[in-house]
Amino acid sequence: MSNDPLAIIFVSNGPGELATWVQPLAKELHKQIELRPKSNSSLRSLNLVLVPCPNATGNENLFAQKESQFENIVKAKNFWEMLLKPKKFGTWPSKGLVIFLGGDQFWSVLLSARLGYLHMTYAEWVARWPFWNNRIVAMSESIVKKLPRRMQNRCSVIGDLTADLTETAKIDNPLPSGKWVALMPGSKSAKLKIGIPFFLDVADKISKSMPDCKFLIPIAPTTNIDEIKYFGSIKNPISKQYKTGIKSITKANNKERRAKLITNHSTVILLQEKHPAYSDLSQCDIALTTVGANTAELGSLKIPMIVVVPTQHLLVMEAWDGLVGLIARLPILKYFLGLLISFVKLRKRGFMAWPNISAKRMIVPERIGHITTAQIAEETIDWLNSPSRLSGQKKDLQALRGVTGAAKNFCKEIINLLKEKELIS
Incomplete structure (x- = not known):
């Protein structure tokens, strides 16, 4: 892989998105790419930026910290300040990728533009800013059909990220019998x-x-x-x-x-x-x-x-x-x-x-x-x-329920985009 520094930033909002989208994808991505903080030797890092959202509780950063998946976590209350002074919240290399995983899709558009990074959106129902995306990953084929025809080749169907939850639903502590x-x-x-x-x-x-x-x-x-x-x-x-x-x-x-x-x-x-x-x-x-x-x-x-x-x-x-x-x-x-x-x-x-x-x-x-x-x-x-x-x-x-494996498919799309742009080899 290329030795140039690289930052991958997940953008998300509330507890549901963190639990069902962010954490499973982060776990899978760490398996496929060496990223800090899981890898001490890598020049590449995985980060999380939380964005303003009425569905948020204000404690999302505490939940995100538990799994130690992210080198930097920016709180939602600091989002606007980060747009103005990004260096205050981390050392951001010149190359990177911003990935939308919850909230208002425009916030990730703004962040990618501010940092000069590539931009990718996970679309559950619709991709609202297709022309601002280098790649769109969709839950279903219906999302592709909603896109302008000239943008459809940028979109891949990876499945439902939430469907992968069934793989973690193994019974490790049975409840007492009854209804x-x-x-x-x-x-x-x-x-x-x-x-x-x-x-x-x-x-x-x-x-x-x-x-x-x-x-x-x-x-x-x-x-x-x-x-x-x-x-x-x-x-x-x-x-x-x-x-x-x-x-x-x-x-x-x-x-x-x-x-x-x-x-x-x-x-x-x-x-x-x-x-x-x-x-x-x-x-x-x-x-x-x-x-x-x-x-x-x-x-x-x-x-x-x-x-x-x-x-x-x-x-x-x-x-x-x-x-x-x-x-x-x-x-x-x-x-x-x-x-x-x-x-x-x-x-x-x-x-x-x-x-x-x-x-x-x-x-x-x-x-x-x-x-x-x-x-x-x-x-x-x-x-x-x-x-x-x-x-x-x-x-x-x-x-x-969608077919399981969406997180792995998502990671493949991330890696393919980074290789296409020669950010990794």
């Missing part, structure tokens, strides 16, 4: 404020009707047990609207590898702090989840799900994506525009869960609106008591 419900309240405060008390109340109601049912919360990498405890307490104003709460939390130890939460109604919920929690999730019969990248993860793992967004809470507007979510966070405007935003968003929302978006039809139930915990508990019980329905949804999710 299991995974509760996925979200990864950022706006969702946790609502999701924790809502799902705890749902669990209490299911447990009352099905005492043998068991529950699991896989804790998102950007949150922790202390936040779960906080949002389940009376300090969270939404908790006061539900007849539930947290009686105790026992942390994991050498004997018990999962923490244990007990509600005020004595419902036991296991907490998995290890991430990714695919081993535990793959053993669950059904998941109750908010919208987001988690629906793509569950779909890839073929876990039946019910998507839940209780819009009766004003704070739910803060969890919407994009400009709507930004407006809803403004203290003065959110109380005046909150209800209007939700009304318009819900009327024109289309599908919100990844499997439904991908299939362009309703595969997993989306319960969005003024919904109650009793309704969700009853529907969950109906699903648990109907193995044929669960099996049917699993088959639908299996049919949507």
Whole structure:
């Protein structure tokens, strides 16, 4: 390979993208190219730049640091300053490659232009700036067809990066026997404020009707047990609207590898702090989840799900994506525009869960609106008591799942581009 210094920069945003796209690709790329920090002798480095995003939690850099995959990690709050003064955040060689892996595609365009680097985009649904890309790697053939004809030769179909999750879903610590419900309240405060008390109340109601049912919360990498405890307490104003709460939390130890939460109604919920929690999730019969990248993860793992967004809470507007979510966070405007935003968003929302978006039809139930915990508990019980329905949804999710190997295909495209531009030999 060439001895010229080279920097590869991943650009991403939120916890879902980091878990399902960034980390698996980084792991595979380190296998195929000698890159710092995994290789001390290499002149080439792998770096991560986080970009502003309403879906981010602010803790993404901490999650990214755990695997020691990146030489430099630039926080989202420093993105604009890096564009102005890149040398403040690292020693960037004259040659490099910026790869879009989440967020607004324009941010990676800006960064590649500022550094004078090559640019590559992973397109899940559409490549928005094709003429600014040296290469586009696409999840499916439909993305290629959307491109201008003269740009289609720059695009290769590599498959679904999320589909590779199934290869890591080996059961290494079996859950006790029984019917299991995974509760996925979200990864950022706006969702946790609502999701924790809502799902705890749902669990209490299911447990009352099905005492043998068991529950699991896989804790998102950007949150922790202390936040779960906080949002389940009376300090969270939404908790006061539900007849539930947290009686105790026992942390994991050498004997018990999962923490244990007990509600005020004595419902036991296991907490998995290890991430990714695919081993535990793959053993669950059904998941109750908010919208987001988690629906793509569950779909890839073929876990039946019910998507839940209780819009009766004003704070739910803060969890919407994009400009709507930004407006809803403004203290003065959110109380005046909150209800209007939700009304318009819900009327024109289309599908919100990844499997439904991908299939362009309703595969997993989306319960969005003024919904109650009793309704969700009853529907969950109906699903648990109907193995044929669960099996049917699993088959639908299996049919949507892309062929595994996307990360390896992606790395081949990266290497081919670098060789084509004579950045490596």
